[in-house]
Amino acid sequence: MRKRLSKILVTGGAGFIGSEFVRLAVQRSYKVIVVDKLTYAGDLKRLGNIKGKYNFYKTDIRNKNEIASIFNKEKPDVIVHFAAETHVDRSIQDASQFIETNIIGTHTLLEASKDFGIKRFIHISTDEVYGEIKKGKFSENSLLNPGNPYSASKVSSDLFVKAYIRTYKFPAIIVRPSNNYGPWQYPEKLIPVVIFKASHNEKVPVYGRGLNRREWLYVKDCAEGILTVLKKGAIAETYNLGSGEESPNIDTVGKILKVLGKRDDLIQFVKDRPGHDYRYALDYYKIRKLGWRPKVDLEKGIKETVEWYQQNTAWLENKVKMLRKYWESVYVS
Numbered sequence: 290m291r292k293r294l295s296k297i298l299v300t301g302g303a304g305f306i307g308s309e310f311v312r313l314a315v316q317r318s319y320k321v322i323v324v325d326k327l328t329y330a331g332d333l334k335r336l337g338n339i340k341g342k343y344n345f346y347k348t349d350i351r352n353k354n355e356i357a358s359i360f361n362k363e364k365p366d367v368i369v370h371f372a373a374e375t376h377v378d379r380s381i382q383d384a385s386q387f388i389e390t391n392i393i394g395t396h397t398l399l400e401a402s403k404d405f406g407i408k409r410f411i412h413i414s415t416d417e418v419y420g421e422i423k424k425g426k427f428s429e430n431s432l433l434n435p436g437n438p439y440s441a442s443k444v445s446s447d448l449f450v451k452a453y454i455r456t457y458k459f460p461a462i463i464v465r466p467s468n469n470y471g472p473w474q475y476p477e478k479l480i481p482v483v484i485f486k487a488s489h490n491e492k493v494p495v496y497g498r499g500l501n502r503r504e505w506l507y508v509k510d511c512a513e514g515i516l517t518v519l520k521k522g523a524i525a526e527t528y529n530l531g532s533g534e535e536s537p538n539i540d541t542v543g544k545i546l547k548v549l550g551k552r553d554d555l556i557q558f559v560k561d562r563p564g565h566d567y568r569y570a571l572d573y574y575k576i577r578k579l580g581w582r583p584k585v586d587l588e589k590g591i592k593e594t595v596e597w598y599q600q601n602t603a604w605l606e607n608k609v610k611m612l613r614k615y616w617e618s619v620y621v622s
């Protein structure tokens with residue numbers, strides 16, 4: 290069967306979620322082009338098992354000329370835009386690169402995509418744009434109320450996308466996933482940090498008292514959700530992409546320790562992240578109406594994730610070598 294939107298250009302396709310999406314799209318016989326600057330967070334090893342099945346350009350999304358020439362050469366039907374600076378703690382230390390990539394980079398891509406006449410632009414946003422919510426859930430129409438520099442930069446890029454939809458009838462769709470976890474996640478994020486530290490019997494840092502709550506979405510479910518929006522989503526709409534798997538950090542850490550057969554006394558409470566959002570929770574009824582459902586619950590997802598890291602210790606240890614100093618700067622008693 291011929292697909293109408295068969296050629297996808299993925300920005301940030303060497304990153305954690307982007308690479309999962311690229312693997313899925315290749316498996317579903319889409320033609321895929323990856324554009325990635327390969328920052329500290331990007332790694333083509335994530336695409337090792339589909340080598341030769343996608344075209345790759347090492348490019349910064351802020352480089353409009355290069356982006357325009359890639360568009361003209363490859364003639365994609367769709368852009369799925371993952372490329373971003375993504376770690377909240379780093380944005381608190383210095384937000385300048387977040388402004389460069391997440392705001393200026395997104396604007397550059399929007400301009401290039403508009404000039405080229407792209408058929409669809411899927412903008413990957415985040416649940417963090419809504420800020421924290423003590424009770425209830427965010428709908429797609431909730432107020433955008435960012436609580437840290439990372440989410441402020443993501444709100445800003447969302448607003449540019451919305452403005453392009455209205456001003457230029459630009460064919461964009463926004464997707465807002467909740468916290469992702471799974472294989473290949475860079476060990477600056479909670480779950481791989483815990484897996485590494487606990488496996489090595491090192492103290493496991495937990496911010497504050499571990500009471501902050503997150504909604505955990507398995508990365509394979511996230512990639513399927515984004516592909517569902519690409520195929521069935523309506524232009525100009527926004528889709529929350531959640532899982533309903535809400536868990537306080539301390540319980541999430543406890544689940545990982547249990548799978549690893551480690552004791553809770555490895556946990557060390559450290560100074561809380563400034564401005565730490567207490568809770569995120571999404572109403573994702575709208576994407577469920579497109580036929581998508583999360584398939585992997587937190588318990589199964591954590592088990593699979595731990596197993597993956599246990600089978601890929603070389604990759605994890607290599608990353609951690611470059612992270613020790615950084616960890617010392619964020620996890621302080």
Ligand SMILES: NC(=O)c1ccc[n+]([C@@H]2O[C@H](COP(=O)([O-])OP(=O)(O)OC[C@H]3O[C@@H](n4cnc5c(N)ncnc54)[C@H](O)[C@@H]3O)[C@@H](O)[C@H]2O)c1
Pocket residue numbers: 300301302303304305306307324325326327328329330331332348349350351370371372373374375376390394413414415416443465466467468469470475
């Ligand atoms: N990880 C999560 O839990 C989560 C949750 C919701 C939304 N998101 C969003 O999903 C997207 C992907 O997140 P992730 O966790 O996979 O990120 P990641 O940090 O693992 O990967 C980001 C990728 O973007 C690339 N990149 C960064 N700056 C670039 C630039 N200027 N030009 C080209 N490429 C550049 C990096 O090299 C890397 O490959 C982001 O937009 C993020 O905001 C992430």
